[in-house]
Amino acid sequence: MPDLKLHHEMLPTGVAYIEAEGFLDAHTFEEMENLVSSVFRRNCFKLIVRLEKLDYISSAGAGVFVGAIGRARDNGGDIVFLRPSASVKEVFDLLGLTAIFRFAETRDDAESCF
Numbered sequence: 001m002p003d004l005k006l007h008h009e010m011l012p013t014g015v016a017y018i019e020a021e022g023f024l025d026a027h028t029f030e031e032m033e034n035l036v037s038s039v040f041r042r043n044c045f046k047l048i049v050r051l052e053k054l055d056y057i058s059s060a061g062a063g064v065f066v067g068a069i070g071r072a073r074d075n076g077g078d079i080v081f082l083r084p085s086a087s088v089k090e091v092f093d094l095l096g097l098t099a100i101f102r103f104a105e106t107r108d109d110a111e112s113c114f
Helices: 029-041 059-074 086-095 107-112
Strands: 004-010 016-024 046-057 078-082 102-104
Touching: 004 029, 016 029, 016 059, 029 059, 046 059, 046 086, 046 107, 059 078, 059 086, 078 107, 102 107
Parallel strands: 016 046, 046 078, 078 102
Antiparallel strands: 004 016
């Protein structure tokens, strides 16, 4: 079964930077959900999520971000996706999420969204 690899760090600007690699689906979404929750518990509501190496995202995986975006924005933050892979971007398009979320091509562009 394909897995999900996550890396995260806190940037000096107070933004959480998360990199996801592999598959974000019904089997792995809880890992991402737990990471986002732990970032929120530290009162950080500005997230950059790099999806360049994410091979696949299901509706369950996308649901993590749908569930988190309201809390982030209610607390003065946001979620910005950095360079989603073509297959992930296609899923976001199909689910209508490109109208809700912000996307960036460079880390500097992503940070400037805040």
